[in-house]
Amino acid sequence: MEQRDKWATKLGLILAMAGNAIGLGNFWRFPYQLASNGGGAFMIPYLFALFFLGIPVMWIEWTIGRYGGKYGHGTLGPMFYLMSRESLKPKSALWFGVLGGLLGFSVSSLLSSYYYQIIGWSAAYTWYSLTGAYFGQDTYKFFVGYISNTSAVLFFWALTMVLLGIAVGQGVSKGIERWVKVMMPALYVFAIILVVRALTLGSPVKPEWSAIGGLSYIWTPNFSALSKNFFKIALAAAGQIFFTLSLGMGIIHNYASYLGPEDDVALSGLATVSLNEFAEVILGGSLAIPIAFAYLGPEKAIKSGVGLAYMSLPNVFMHMPAGRIFGAFWFLLLWFAGFTSAIATYNYLVAMLEEDVHIDRKKGTWMVFVWLFILGLPIALDKTLLVLTDMDMWVGSYFLVLLGFFDIVVGLWLFKPDNFWEELHKGAFINVPGWFKPIMLYIAPIYMLILLAGNTWNYAKGGVFTLSQAYMQDLVKNQALVSTTIGYAKHAVTVARGMIFIVIIIGAIEAYLAIKKKYGEELEKNEVIIKL
Ligand code: TRP
Numbered sequence: 001m002e003q004r005d006k007w008a009t010k011l012g013l014i015l016a017m018a019g020n021a022i023g024l025g026n027f028w029r030f031p032y033q034l035a036s037n038g039g040g041a042f043m044i045p046y047l048f049a050l051f052f053l054g055i056p057v058m059w060i061e062w063t064i065g066r067y068g069g070k071y072g073h074g075t076l077g078p079m080f081y082l083m084s085r086e087s088l089k090p091k092s093a094l095w096f097g098v099l100g101g102l103l104g105f106s107v108s109s110l111l112s113s114y115y116y117q118i119i120g121w122s123a124a125y126t127w128y129s130l131t132g133a134y135f136g137q138d139t140y141k142f143f144v145g146y147i148s149n150t151s152a153v154l155f156f157w158a159l160t161m162v163l164l165g166i167a168v169g170q171g172v173s174k175g176i177e178r179w180v181k182v183m184m185p186a187l188y189v190f191a192i193i194l195v196v197r198a199l200t201l202g203s204p205v206k207p208e209w210s211a212i213g214g215l216s217y218i219w220t221p222n223f224s225a226l227s228k229n230f231f232k233i234a235l236a237a238a239g240q241i242f243f244t245l246s247l248g249m250g251i252i253h254n255y256a257s258y259l260g261p262e263d264d265v266a267l268s269g270l271a272t273v274s275l276n277e278f279a280e281v282i283l284g285g286s287l288a289i290p291i292a293f294a295y296l297g298p299e300k301a302i303k304s305g306v307g308l309a310y311m312s313l314p315n316v317f318m319h320m321p322a323g324r325i326f327g328a329f330w331f332l333l334l335w336f337a338g339f340t341s342a343i344a345t346y347n348y349l350v351a352m353l354e355e356d357v358h359i360d361r362k363k364g365t366w367m368v369f370v371w372l373f374i375l376g377l378p379i380a381l382d383k384t385l386l387v388l389t390d391m392d393m394w395v396g397s398y399f400l401v402l403l404g405f406f407d408i409v410v411g412l413w414l415f416k417p418d419n420f421w422e423e424l425h426k427g428a429f430i431n432v433p434g435w436f437k438p439i440m441l442y443i444a445p446i447y448m449l450i451l452l453a454g455n456t457w458n459y460a461k462g463g464v465f466t467l468s469q470a471y472m473q474d475l476v477k478n479q480a481l482v483s484t485t486i487g488y489a490k491h492a493v494t495v496a497r498g499m500i501f502i503v504i505i506i507g508a509i510e511a512y513l514a515i516k517k518k519y520g521e522e523l524e525k526n527e528v529i530i531k532l
Contacts, residue, residue, distance in 0.1 A: 004072055005172040006258050012177035014271055017255055019180040019340030021276040022187070024118060025244040026284040027337055028309045031218070033240050035289055037233045040221035043281075045230075045237035050277070053447050054241040056440040057404050058273050059432065061247060062265035063424045064411045065256025070532055074257040074351035076250045077101025077511030078518065080406070083415040090523045094515055096410055101511020103403040104250030105352065106503045108345040110395050111249065113375035113499070114388045115345075116164075119338035120157030121146070121310060122331045127156075128314075129327030135318040139311045144482055148383050157380055161369060164339065168346045169365035172258050176343055183336050190333040191283040197326060198287055201294040214293025215286065235454050238447070239396060244280055245273060248400030248407070251344035254351060262427035270430070287330075291316055306385070306481075309334065346372070356514035375503075378495050384480040386492035393464070394500055397455040405448040412441055467493060 007013040034042050068079030081090075081097030088096070124146060128134050134142040146152060167179045201211040226233055242248050252272075256265065288308055292300070295316040309330075317327035346368060353364035379387050412420050417437065424432060463471035467490065475489045515523075522529040 004069065004074075004258065006260060008173040008177055012173070012181055013255075013259070014268060014275070015180045015184045016176055016340075017252070017268070017272040018275040018279075019184050019187075020251055020255055020344040021244065021246045021272055021341070022184075022279045022337055023244070023246070023341035024115070024334060024338045025240070026276065026280040027191070027287060027334060030240060030244065030280050030284045031288045032308050033236055034285065035218050037236050038222040038225035038229070039217065040219040041223050041226035042233060042237060043219075043221075044226065045234040046240065049234075049238040049241040049447075050273075052439055052443050053238055053404075054245050054247065055270070055273055056436065056444045057242075057247045057407060058245055058252065058269045059266065059424060060407050060411045060420075060440065061252040062256045062269040063420065064407060065253035066259045066261065066263065066265055067423060068253065069257030069259060070261045071530075073355060074254045075101065075348065075355065076104035076253060076403075077514055078355075079253060079257075080410045081515050081519065083410050085528050086416050086419060087414045089526050090519065090528060091526050093414075094512070094523060096406070096414065097515045098508050098511045099406060100403075100410065101514070102504055102507035103399060103406065104253075104348065105507030105510060106500070107249045107395060107399045107403060108251065108348040109371070109375055109503050109507075110391060110399070110500060112342065112345045112349075112372050114379050114391050115338065116160060116342055116372065116376060117153075117157055117379055117388065118306075119335060119342055120153065120160045122335040122338060123160055124152060124156040125310065125314070126328050126331040126335060129317060129324055129331055132318075132324050134314050135323070139314045139318075142314070143306070143310050144383075147385065147481060150381060153380050157376065158373075160335075160339065160342075161372065164342055164346050165365050165369050167343055168350055168368075169362050171361060172347070176347060179343070180340050183340050187333060187336045187340070188279075188283075190329050190336070191279065191287070194291075194326065194329055194333065195283055195286045198290045198294075201291065205295055206297065209294055209297050211290035211294040214290035217293060217298055218285070218289050231454060232458070235451060235458070238451050239400075242400045242404065243396060245276055246341065246344065248402070248404035249345065250403065251348050254348045255344060257351075264427050264429045266424060266428035266432055267430045288313060295319060352510070352514075356510065356517070375499065378499070382492060382495075383482050384484045384488065384492060386475060386480055386484075386489055387496045389475075389479050390493045390496035391500070393459075394496075397459075398452070401448050401451050401455075405445055405452070408440065408445045408448075417441055 007016070064079055064083065065074075067083065068074065068076075071078065071082055073079055073082070077097045077100050080100030081093050084093035084096040128146075167175050169175065170178070198211050199215075246252055259265070292308065292312040296312060300312065313330060314327065317323035317330070320326060346365075349368040349371065350361060350364045353359040353367060354361055359367065379391070382388070415423075421437065459465060463469075472486050472489055475493070476484055476486055480489065519530065
């Protein structure tokens with residue numbers, strides 16, 4: 001077997017994993033989830049999901065990834081195939097491999113297609129903050145103007161993609177690891193500077209709007225909102241846990257595949273969770289909303305989606321002393337956070353080409369560049385952002401949770417719980433308490449099934465599948481960035497769903513062929529031959 005790249009240092013590995021998990025989800029998505037889902041009361045289902053879903057699945061993904069790496073694989077297709085063989089004949093295991101492969105490929109491709117756009121916006125807004133371009137303007141109109149300015153959007157997106165390509169093209173230890181060792185400490189510094197600024201803002205507009213007031217506003221538990229919308233809020237909390245920890249994406253597996261077979265996963269997995277949660281709950285929770293609150297007050301501060309980061313905050317920076325600098329810090333923070341996450345999905349796709357088709361890394365990097373460019377183009381050109389919205393809905397609520405569910409089916413049930421437990425503890429720096437086993441085996445997967453059923457129920461009720469008249473009207477009226485028609489919205493949704501369909505098919509075929517090629521002999525005989 002050829003020599004695989006490996007993480008050079010423990011610190012580099014942990015920073016890479018933290019960089020993977022800490023993303024736009026922490027600084028942008030979390031605050032408005034918290035604010036719009038009952039404030040402090042959101043933290044109850046959130047912490048519950050962290051414990052029963054986040055931590056178990058994090059350990060499982062590290063374990064599956066390191067196992068796959070032993071056999072030279074960094075993608076889910078072959079990983080799921082190899083593990084399923086413990087209980088199934090190769091010919092049946094192949095189907096779990098195909099399933100894993102298509103999920104991993106789809107998530108990496110589709111998530112990147114829109115998430116890279118948002119990172120590109122952050123690059124643009126870093127520049128616009130430094131130059132004061134939006135100062136004195138209506139920030140909503142400015143944002144619409146930016147999104148409609150196709151050449152600017154393409155420029156900042158392509159710039160981000162080229163830098164991603166350079167980092168990934170240099171390899172895991174020589175590229176990704178070196179980049180995160182600079183970017184992650186910088187990210188923490190930016191975040192801490194901004195938190196200090198946020199908490200010392202006082203009350204520039206109205207005394208009762210101080211940043212501290214903003215903190216107490218989002219953190220005061222609204223139990224009546226929680227109990228009224230319990231199911232909806234619990235779904236949002238679990239979804240946030242998946243997204244922020246990068247679970248159900250294939251990219252934790254991928255990073256863990258560059259470990260040695262005896263390198264610790266138990267403590268390292270927990271460290272990843274802790275670093276992410278610190279960045280999310282402490283730093284992310286003390287930034288965007290308190291700053292916006294101090295200047296704009298409760299009504300205008302609590303905006304969801306792109307509104308908070310790209311419209312409310314710019315509106316604050318333009319009135320703040322040294323606002324250009326703080327604005328640049330904020331958007332650079334988003335850019336760094338997004339970038340170090342985006343590297344992971346990029347690397348997943350490059351690893352796939354490297355390992356399955358033996359294309360060398362440099363060439364693979366540019367092939368992935370072209371692939372992600374093609375996928376991102378319809379989103380970059382869509383001024384309404386409806387393609388992005390629809391795509392995010394499917395990827396966020398289905399793909400991640402499905403992938404996480406099959407992590408357990410394959411990594412625990414088919415691989416067999418005792419094998420898994422042994423694998424998890426190989427070289428481990430800590431012992432995972434035995435009572436975690438039933439949580440992983442039963443509670444987490446049931447949790448995920450409820451999530452899937454809940455999302456399906458909500459979507460069915462909301463007319464998302466059938467594109468009901470009411471749903472389309474809502475898209476046009478409330479979800480579209482600019483005014484548009486139902487005809488256009490239908491078109492946008494069709495493009496998003498068509499892309500998802502095509503990507504799934506390609507992912508399935510790729511995984512099928514890759515596993516056949518590598519394990520053809522044992523599939524032929526239907527007996528396991530290759531074993532470590
Ligand atoms: N955990 C990331 C976040 O909080 C999500 C993420 C990681 C991601 N890697 C990604 C999203 C790659 C898109 C592409 O933002």
